[in-house]
Amino acid sequence: MxxxxxxxxxxxxxxxxxxxxxxxxxxxxxxxxxxxxxxxxxxxxxxxxxxxxxxxxxxxxxxxxxxxxxxxxxxxxxxxxxxxxxxxxxxxxxxxxxxxxxxxxxxxxxxPAIPPVKGLDGVKYHVLRTLADAEGLRAAMGSAKSAVVLGAGLVGLHAAENLAEAGLKVSVVEMQDHVLPGYFDAKASTRIEDAFIKHGVDLKLKRKVVEVSGPAIRVTLDDGGVIEADLLLVATGxxxxxxxxxxxxxxxxxxxxxxxxxxxxxxxxxxxxxxxxxxxxxxxxxxxxxxxxxxxxxxxxxxxxxxGDSYRKDYAGGLPVNTYRFFGRVALSIGRAAATDGVEAVETESGAYRRLVLEGDRLVGYASVDEPFDVGIMGELIRRRVDLSECKDAFLARPVETGRRLMSEQWR
Amino acid sequence: MNKVSTGKVIVCDGNEAAAWGACLSRPDMVAVYPITPQSSLVEYLAQFIADGRMDADLMDVEGEHTVLSVLHGAVLAGARTYSATSAQGLAFMFEPYFRTPGLRLPMVVSLVTRDAVSPTCVWGGQQDAMTVKEVGWIHMYCETQQEILDTIPIAYKVAEHPDVMLPVNVNHDGNYLSYGVARVELPDQSVVDAFLGEKQVNWHACLDPERPMAVDPLTGGAGGIGPSMFVKYRKGLCSGMSEALRVIEEAHADWGKRTGRYWSPLIEEYRMEDAEVALVTIGSMTGAAKDAVDAARDGGKKVGLVKIKTFRPFPAARIAQALSKVKAIGVVDRSVNFGWNCGPVYQEVLAALYALPVRIPMMSFIGGLAGADITVEHFDGVVDRTFRLAGGEMAAGPVWLNEND
Amino acid sequence: MGAAFDSISFKASLCDGCGDCMTACSEVKQGASRISIVPGAKAGSFETAICRQCGDPKCVQVCPSGALDKDGGNGVIGWDASKCVDCLLCTAGCSYGGIAVDPKVARVAKCDQCDGDPACVKVCPTGALEFRKAGSIFNEYGAKEDLFVPGLSGCQGCNSELIMRHAMRKIGRNSVLATPPGCIPGMGSVGYNGKTGTKVPVFHPLLTNTASMLSGIRRYYDRIGRKDIVVMALAGDGGTSDCGFHAVSGAAERGEKVLYVCVDNEGYMNTGMQRSGTTPYGSWTSTTPVGEHMKGKTQDAKNLPLIMTAHKCRYVATASTGYMEDLYEKLDRAIEASFEGFSYLHIYSPCPTGWRIPSSKVIEACRMSVDSNFNPLWEYTNRSGLRFTHSPDNAYPITEYVKMIGKYRHLSPDQLAHIQAKVDEQVALLKLMAAESPPPQAAHRAPAGSSTPAGAELTQPARREIARN
CATH class of the missing domain: 3.50.50.60 (FAD/NAD(P)-binding domain)
Structure with a gap:
């Protein structure tokens, strides 16, 4: 044994x-x-x-x-x-x-969490969790002309982008009212959604699948709409x-x-x-x-x-992080970037999108689209609950620069 | 029996004789710092080296403390070394001087003896050497320029002997010997080389990367093996001193065989065969003392003399034996033992005679301080007073010979 | 495990925000600068974001593609462009902004230390950026034999023990070591009761005759042709500057080929923290106590290394364990010089016990003693004169140093002003000497076995000095 x-x-x-x-x-x-x-x-x-x-x-x-x-x-x-x-x-x-x-x-x-959709167990569908899954999807993609993706989370959107870039006609079905729910607020998500729409992806938001049938994939939505496709990817978490x-x-x-x-x-x-x-x-x-x-x-x-390592420290709790690339663009978020209740959100919408979420003088979340920031630095400011009262104006105006300064001061 | 060498004859003072003795002993290093009345000695050495007569590293250093310190380093690296000093120089040297015998460093340093400050004085006297008698150096006092020269190679032989391993001071009186000129026979270098043989300096302790060791770790402190180890070292030093009595005699005998000059190694007994009273002397005063003894003998007085050559280790048994049959003893010192307020040699002889079954009356005479002369007439007085002592007159003293000069 | 690495260090106090580092990096890397200089909290102050080449790199750990990896040889975290999928997760792993998006190419970019010769450091005009070779030193000398027993009984945090062990690792077995009475033998280097504490020949000279004994040893070894032995002292400041000074001065004057390392802890720390000639003004010691009528030492310290420059020594330098690269380079030169003449290395050594410094703060105190000009780092030879090996400009006020040290806790504003004035005076004098010194080219030859060409090391800081003055 x-x-x-x-x-x-x-x-x-x-x-x-x-x-x-x-x-x-x-x-x-x-x-x-x-x-x-x-x-x-x-x-x-x-x-x-x-x-x-x-x-x-x-x-x-x-x-x-x-x-x-x-x-x-x-x-x-x-x-x-x-x-x-x-x-x-x-x-x-x-x-x-x-x-x-x-x-x-x-x-x-x-x-992969497979939703209890009528007919789903009777059709051939893809998931994306293992290398074998990825190889299978890539092989299937070669012969398919169209695809439907269930779920607009990270896996779903990445796959949708891959499929669209490979020339397939792609539809994405998402129950929530915007993509990447939880990581981004509606304004950030809208920018991402626009990119998908611009690249010909058909986004079906706030829609549930009520039935799937095959062998030719046919997805029926709760609004009665029907999507037909050569390939089905289930990416619902x-x-x-x-x-x-x-x-x-x-x-x-x-x-x-x-x-x-x-x-x-x-x-x-x-x-x-x-x-x-x-x-x-x-x-x-x-x-x-x-x-x-x-x-x-x-x-x-x-x-x-x-x-038995005596240097062990307690787990401080997980902080959501998302670094997301779509069609060559960048969307980043950390912490409670989509929070609205009881927080101060400072948003910048001209050109790139930036959303700083603060609780008093402490950063609790940060998201951006098309404007990279140091996700790790912001994560430290959040995790360490750094008091920004001394530099709040500078931080709100120039968060990247100020964040780098703060961390440089902390650890030389 | 080895062939007796008769070398070149020169006329020189005692300092030069010492320089020749050092030169012939082939030290690797000579460290010097000038001080009256030693200065000309180191000048001779410097000149010998400058002339290529002597192959030694000459270290002109910033003081006597360093003189002895560089020699410590050199001996621990494996060198044979030589230096000379006097009075204040010895005092300044005292810190390393004190540790030399404890480290069992075989080296030879001449003391050109001088009275020590204060009162300020730059003339002869043995106060300097007598003050350091307890430190653990071997002390030999010379009577003549020739004896100075001959005693220095003998001193190396003693110092480097494995049973001894101790530093040696070869002492000669400032002024009288240092500057007094006499006929001196220089032995051939080959004779001295054969006499000294291979240099033996650092077999017991060394500072050599090829034989790494700690020299002089901290030793002692209550508890543990420290104190007993310390006792072992101290007893070892005593043992080296005891062995030195024998080795000094052997070395003198060996030197005598090779040169024909047999110096009394520990003490010299002069006309002591049937002596009723005896003088005890040390150093160059002995010449005048012997003249006084001869004169007294000529006058029918049975007087003899014991000269102490080796003062450390103190040849107590030999002294007791030599003096055992006399009725009174007069000891002449060239320095003062403060506290006992007598001569230090007197004090030592007194202690040595305690071993005898009889108590022999003794008196202390102190003369020749600050360069003063102890004349034959002074010794005549000593002889007279000692006879009176033998005749039952009370001892008094000390008698300061030059008090009324 | 056990490996250490060289790294780029940033000293905010010296940065003037010129941005030359970023320009140089952009040019060399043909893209976004891997180092960024950002405004600091105060006007005119600056901070940086640059890869720290962490020992426990989160960027590597979170990378899903295996594109990042820490090189076990040089410690650099390398980025493999062909494996990277541009997911940017690494930027979430880094707390320093050390790996960031290059907007032009939309890929991450990070510092690779330019193969051990960073372009940013080379152009930094103020010395704010330095390529610290402590890692190489640790690796190189960590592998060398420690020549002392493991159980030396130094106090916790003892800086002198650090100096002893480092110095002897560097010097090696072909040496004779004198450790006059003080902490160094006191902690057991010469051993106890017949047992040694050192693997090389070692001895207690007298407190007063270290340089003299070494002179005798060296002379004899030279005489018999064993000229390659390093004959050296690890001596305290008391035995060097006070009662043993005659010996040091005499040996230096005679040009004895001796390496004399003075470990200066500013007093007789071994015997209970009494005052010495190098105890600074105002310092508490057990013989300059603090009471109603006395507030520490009332005289200034003698500047022993400066005194030694007047002896025509082959080499004189000051050093600190706060700057090990500098210390090691000087040790190299000092060893080499000791085969040619008297070589004097003065190492400042804060004492946690006697100075009242937490043992964990000793090295910080070492650094601050240098950064505040209390202990300026320089070296001197007769041929090249004096040069600073650490810039004395933009120094911290002396208060930043003394506040770290308990023996100065009582100082009055007047006393502090006195100390500051004396420090400024001393630096001004050293600067005069440095300004009058010829350029250092060919002043030193590269020490045998040195890992870096000394010439190259020497010219660079000197150029900085000239540029600044």
């Missing part, structure tokens, strides 16, 4: 950071990384670029075999965990193999992969419930990344924030906990 002092289930950002954090403290403890994927680690975020052909499948891998050798970690692909027995400290794989552990990291990520934890005693809400240091309710088991339900920075309430920066942070904290 294979055994590892540190068993990491998952192979993307959270698990890789946990590996690194563990090895900083414990260079020798046995370690294994199990992944249901067949490849070496890669980031789901890269997949739209594989679809577009900008990145080759073999070019996007984040680590090579030598890395795992150097870090004394056994990398086990095609290893889908199907159950966990915390009493026996054992993870069972789909193959029937059982891995024993001393410390376990649940970083099994997320999988993701859900944490927690099914394999059923019966294990691990507390699962929307995701695996963790405390401020990424521990689950079960001794010796941590969780991080898209699968984990940690807290939101702004509200302090449980939240799923499935982005790379939170996965990295959570993975590091979990790894430190697993290895």
């Amino acid at each position: 294979p055994e590892a002092k540190y068993l990491l289930v998952g192979s993307s950002h959270a698990a890789l950071e946990a590996l690194r954090a563990i090895r900083l403290v414990d260079p020798d403890g046995s370690m294994a990384m199990l992944t249901r994927d067949e490849r070496l680690p890669y980031s789901p975020t890269i997949l739209p670029y594989v679809v577009s052909g900008r990145s080759g499948s073999d070019q996007v891998l984040l680590r090579d075999p030598a890395f795992f050798t150097a870090n004394n970690c056994t990398y086990v692909p095609n290893a889908q965990a199907v159950s966990l027995d915390p009493k026996a400290k054992a993870v069972t794989l789909a193959s029937g193999e059982v891995w024993r552990y001393q410390s376990l990291l649940i970083a099994s990520g997320a999988a 993701v859900r944490p992969v927690t099914d394999w934890l059923a019966g294990s005693g691990i507390a699962v809400d929307k995701g695996v419930v963790v405390d401020e240091v990424m521990r689950t309710n079960v001794d010796g088991v941590w969780a991080a990344g898209d699968v984990a339900q940690a807290t939101d920075f702004a509200s302090g309430k449980p939240a799923l924030i499935g982005i790379i920066p939170t996965a990295v942070e959570q993975g590091k904290i979990a790894g430190q906990g697993m290895a």
